Amino acid sequence: MELQLPGFGQWIAAFFTLFVFSFLYKDNILYRFAESVFAGVSFGYYIGLAYINTLEPNLFSPLFGDFSSNWSLLIPFAFGVLLYLRYVPKLAWISQWSLAVYIGYYIGVNLLQRLHGEILPQTKGTMLPLNVEFGQLIGNLVVIVGVITVLIYFFFSSPHRGPLKPAARTGIYFLMISFGASFGYTVMGRISLLIGRLTFLVDEWARPLVATVFGG
Amino acid sequence: MKRQIPIMLAIIASVCPVIAFFFPDRWINEWFNQRLDAWMVIIASFALLLGIVSMIQVNIHKIRRRARGWGFSIIILVTFTLMAAFGLFGGQGERADGSLYPFTWMFQFVFSPLQATMFSLLAFYVASASYRAFRVRNVEATLLLIGALIIMVGRIPLGTLIHPLVPDIAEWVMKFPNTAAQRGIIIGAALGAASMSVRVMVGIERPYMGKS
Numbered sequence: 001m002e003l004q005l006p007g008f009g010q011w012i013a014a015f016f017t018l019f020v021f022s023f024l025y026k027d028n029i030l031y032r033f034a035e036s037v038f039a040g041v042s043f044g045y046y047i048g049l050a051y052i053n054t055l056e057p058n059l060f061s062p063l064f065g066d067f068s069s070n071w072s073l074l075i076p077f078a079f080g081v082l083l084y085l086r087y088v089p090k091l092a093w094i095s096q097w098s099l100a101v102y103i104g105y106y107i108g109v110n111l112l113q114r115l116h117g118e119i120l121p122q123t124k125g126t127m128l129p130l131n132v133e134f135g136q137l138i139g140n141l142v143v144i145v146g147v148i149t150v151l152i153y154f155f156f157s158s159p160h161r162g163p164l165k166p167a168a169r170t171g172i173y174f175l176m177i178s179f180g181a182s183f184g185y186t187v188m189g190r191i192s193l194l195i196g197r198l199t200f201l202v203d204e205w206a207r208p209l210v211a212t213v214f215g216g
Numbered sequence: 217m218k219r220q221i222p223i224m225l226a227i228i229a230s231v232c233p234v235i236a237f238f239f240p241d242r243w244i245n246e247w248f249n250q251r252l253d254a255w256m257v258i259i260a261s262f263a264l265l266l267g268i269v270s271m272i273q274v275n276i277h278k279i280r281r282r283a284r285g286w287g288f289s290i291i292i293l294v295t296f297t298l299m300a301a302f303g304l305f306g307g308q309g310e311r312a313d314g315s316l317y318p319f320t321w322m323f324q325f326v327f328s329p330l331q332a333t334m335f336s337l338l339a340f341y342v343a344s345a346s347y348r349a350f351r352v353r354n355v356e357a358t359l360l361l362i363g364a365l366i367i368m369v370g371r372i373p374l375g376t377l378i379h380p381l382v383p384d385i386a387e388w389v390m391k392f393p394n395t396a397a398q399r400g401i402i403i404g405a406a407l408g409a410a411s412m413s414v415r416v417m418v419g420i421e422r423p424y425m426g427k428s
Contacts, residue, residue, distance in 0.1 A: 009325035016326065020333040024340060036288040038330040040295030043268055045327050047296075048303015048319050050261040059258050076255035080262030087269075093218045099424035100222035102259050103416070104229030105252055111230075111413035112237050118406040122399050139392040146396020147403070154404040171400065176356045178397030180363020181389060187346065188368060190339035197336050200329070 005212045006205050014205040017197055146174040223419045230417040271296075298322075363389065 006014070019034035059077060062070035079098040086095040126147045128140035152164055153171030160168040229252075236248035275289040283289075302319040309320055316324065349360065369375040370386020415421040 009321065013325045013329040016330050017333045020330065020337060023337060032285070032288055033291065034330060035334075036291040037295050037326065038334060040292040040297075041299045041322060041327045041330070043271055043292075044296045044299020044301075044303060045323060046264060047268060047300040048308070050264050051304050052308055052319075054257055054261045058254055072251070073255075073258070076258040079255075080259050083259075083262050083266050084269075086266075096222040096424055096426075097225055098259060098262075100226040101229045102256060102263070103424045104226030105232060105256050107226070107413045107416045108230035108233035111410055111417070112233060114406040114410040114413070116237075118402055119410070122403050122406075126399060139388070142392040143396045143399070146393055147400045150397055150400025151404055154400065172356060173359055174393055174397040174400070176359035177363040177389065177393045178401075180360040180365075181367045181394045183346070183349075183360070184364040184367030184371075187339070187342050187364070188371060190336060190342055193332050194336035194339045197329070197333050 004208060006208050010205050014201055017201055021197075145170070150174050219425070222424055223422065226422070226424060227417060227419060230413075268296075268300075299327075363394075 016034050019030040022028055023031040059073055063073050079101055082098045083095050085091045126144060128143060130137060130140060132140065149167050149171035153168040232248040232252055236244055275293050278289045279286045299322055302322060306319050307317045310316055366386050366389050370383045375382035
């Protein structure tokens with residue numbers, strides 16, 4: 001396969017990657033520059049995303065395209081605009097209406113989701129059979145004991161004294177194993193990202209560049 | 217009125233999805249569920265813009281005061297304006313000739329590499345953090361260390377080289393003790409969130425008013 005000189009995009013991506021990695025030596029102006037670009041571009045990106053994926057297709061297009069069928073969209077539009085009244089000191093209290101509607105609605109959704117989608121299925125999933133082969137029995141007992149002891153640990157309404165004390169202690173042990181596993185996954189995820197960036201630098205930027213300039 | 221209206225609005229809004237759940241009628245579902253869902257997404261987008269306004273205010277203030285690092289605030293505002301303008305007016309995806317729209321180009325060659333590199337940088341700091349966390353002093357720290365080691369070693373070829381059972385042990389840890397702990401956390405957090413929801417629904421907690 002013939003290698004081509006990296007494109008402008010690859011150069012930009014490679015420089016930003018190196019700028020960020022320069023922080024490993026010490027905090028410096030190149031890193032701060034990359035960090036600022038990242039912050040600015042992120043804000044801009046989410047604005048673009050909010051407009052392209054939400055406001056344009058769900059608000060502006062229906063409103064301007066067929067107002068008679070979509071006039072009700074003026075309600076969320078008005079509530080959205082009301083949010084900005086917080087910048088008008090005398091009318092700032094009105095901006096609470098939008099927040100109240102938004103938070104209130106998701107509180108209702110949250111209540112149902114938590115009860116129906118988490119508490120009930122997770123509790124059902126913990127009621128495991130004990131008349132199974134030995135290996136599975138041990139596993140099922142670990143899950144049952146683990147869930148109960150972790151919940152006892154999280155039960156702060158009464159002090160962990162008497163029989164609750166060893167149970168809460170066992171719950172902590174389960175939590176520690178789980179946090180260790182999560183930590184292990186996080187480390188692996190970060191390292192795979194690092195490998196991805198190094199692979200990009202070598203395969204998509206440095207190797208084609210060296211091969212094109214020096215031949216190879 | 218300043219207090220009553222937001223409380224009433226919150227109570228009415230919070231009851232809507234509950235009504236839609238218990239009365240799964242087509243009309244109710246359309247108005248109390250689908251339509252409100254779409255509306256809330258629109259309000260959330262406006263709220264996002266609100267955060268951007270705050271960011272702009274903070275950075276403009278910093279530039280005006282010539283505060284330390286004010287030059288970087290200019291870079292933030294310039295790149296933000298550029299990216300937002302590309303998003304609002306420039307289109308996204310690929311053009312007919314295969315070239316990228318500026319918004320997508322910026323995402324692919326600036327945002328994405330920067331985001332991945334920022335997070336990958338944490339790999340180095342996680343290493344030093346793990347050294348501090350795993351200095352084995354008690355049973356809890358030992359279990360944390362064992363959990364992390366089993367998962368990390370069990371998911372790479374080195375695990376099989378050490379012993380063929382290592383990946384199976386990692387799988388067992390994930391399937392039973394980890395599931396138990398995660399389930400306990402989920403149930404505990406969900407119970408807390410549900411009771412908090414009820415408190416907001418009856419107006420005891422009022423996070424939308426800035427204080428309870």
